[in-house]
Amino acid sequence: MRAERRVEYAKGLLEEIGLGGDRLEMHFISSAMGREFAQLATEMTDRIRELGPSPLREGGSDG
């Protein structure tokens, strides 16, 4: 799927810039997959917490 390849490209850009490619992810979820959606959202939230605030954020607060 082209959208998937474009997300991979954007992840590469984020990595090169120094923001970290792991801040972006793409998943395929239908409207009937509530549990999976919640699980992935939780995982992504945990990952972002671990990565910390964006290096672009001035002051570096964890908001």
Add this chain to the structure above:
Amino acid sequence: MIIGEQKPLEEIKAMTADHERILVLGCGTCVTVCFAGGEKEVGILASSLRMASKIDGEEKTINETTVQRQCEWEFLDEIQQQLESHDLVLSMACGIGVQAIAERFPEATVAPALNTTFLGLPEEQGLWTERCAACGECILHKTAGICPIARCAKSLLNGPCGGSQGGKCEIDPELACAWQLIYDRLKARGQLDRMLAIEPARDWSTGRDGGPRRLVREDLRLESHQHEEET
């Protein structure tokens, strides 16, 4: 068209390291069509550099603009003032555009954001392949419209060589053998007898072997330029 490819961001960052005010300059012609250095790519590179320089704790100003053609003076003159307020022009044009900036604006510092790769065409979306070596003496009428100079790894004038297998070149299984293509096309057109014609050794001085080339059309030249050259 001229095909180009953006250099890795790390290499571009190294070229911009000693500069504070950078103008990312795109070109609206060949490199726009091959998605390497048009307005959209200028926007992406400029944003990437802004973010990267902020992360690195640097205070760089990065502006962006795109001209219709970086290889012609009249399009460059439009941005003279803009150029003067920057200490680096990061050109996303081909090597011709980069040199045009250096030539038109002797005070400007210019750096290439692209590698100019070849003269070719998009075979399909996202795939470009070489078609012309700009050798200066076209023989496409003898080779069924397929160029053995640009498309044969050995630039053979009388091919194929012994390395062609299954229609592919021995240097790369992805690369079609140009002489196989020529053979197939001649066969389909009932012109296989042309394969037997021997092409004599050619004069390579019309190509890069003859040094940098120059083309003059007196019918097009303006008198003022002719006088300049005579004096």
